[in-house]
């Protein structure tokens with residue numbers, strides 16, 4: 001392969017739009033195996049970001065590779081004008097994972113494409129135009145979905161977002177209501193909700209803001225509301241209990257659908273549930289998925305009801321690579337591995353272990369403001385001090401993050417101020433990996449306090 005300096009030069013020139021900023025010394029990756037990544041210089045990393053939540057069952061999983069190889073050798077591509085068993089078997093398997101009436105599958109190639117299709121389906125089906133999205137949400141970077149994405153740093157200064165209206169992000173940590181309460185957390189020790197069962201004041205208040213948006217910003221008719229069950233790029237933000245149920249009800253009253261963006265939350269990652277919407281107790285009309293669906297193979301899907309899909313018969317809809325046989329074989333292998341290796345349960349158990357460990361760090365360090373998440377979708381939000389909840393300045397967050405990398409642990413970052421560490425490893429990690437990651441965070445946080453003279 002190319003030498004490090006050559007790769008760097010190409011990155012600087014021909015790939016300049018990607019930037020060089022991910023780490024101070026950009027990593028040249030060479031190999032992946034399960035939860036491990038190796039750089040070209042031989043250094044090994046524990047991958048706790050999973051290619052931005054894309055590696056679901058582990059890098060280069062042998063069963064996924066074997067399925068891919070076999071299908072590639074037999075028949076790699078025909079387009080969906082012909083039938084292939086690999087694709088049809090996959091569609092049957094995938095649709096069985098959803099409650100009725102969600103049973104019709106569209107296969108596409110990326111999360112942005114899936115959400116673009118979901119917007120189109122909702123608009124065609126309802127005959128309405130306006131869409132509701134949540135501030136802090138990320139739904140893709142193509143022109144249409146850029147309008148749904150509600151994080152300024154991902155928006156270009158071009159005409160976009162026609163008909164997309166953002167309501168308040170129901171963030172119980174950083175938002176005005178909720179404090180650290182009302183979160184649907186799997187850990188009793190972290191659950192401090194004082195609301196009566198079935199009622200949550202914070203949720204009601206954020207729903208009030210949505211009522212305002214509906215009254216002030218849109219017509220009486222809606223196409224849909226779209227939401228991630230837990231915001232990913234936005235910084236692992238969880239909503240108050242009952243919020244999505246009430247919000248989707250308001251939208252449905254105005255003729256709109258509920259779209260659940262499961263690009264990061266699907267396929268068992270949340271541990272307690274296979275799909276994020278199940279944790280909110282409301283069944284969507286459309287579900288979009290990507291990333292972990294193919295464990296790194298570029299594929300994505302939209303699942304909806306026969307009724308919604310029927311509206312699409314008025315015109316042709318075609319996608320050259322969507323639903324190719326290799327994607328079918330890979331997708332089926334991923335579902336098999338999640339089931340056979342008990343990865344949903346692993347996410348539940350190890351996510352709990354990780355969050356309990358991080359909660360100890362939160363109680364020990366002034367700059368760890370909040371620890372939250374579900375299963376192996378975990379956030380650790382960094383603050384200047386716990387009382388004021390002001391985000392920790394980016395340079396300091398970055399130092400801790402670089403330090404983790406130096407110790408062999410890769411994690412992500414997110415949130416409006418880049419203040420939240422995102423922990424989303426492949427679901428095949430072990431207890432030893434969790435304990436190693438916790439020690440690395442502990443050392444990095446301790447070193448930070450030594451630098452600041454607060455140790």
Ligand code: PMP
Nearest residue numbers: 110111112138139140232263264
């Ligand atoms: N939805 C969510 C929740 C995402 O996190 C992402 C990617 N970060 C997307 C949609 C867009 O997916 P893609 O990058 O495959 O277009």
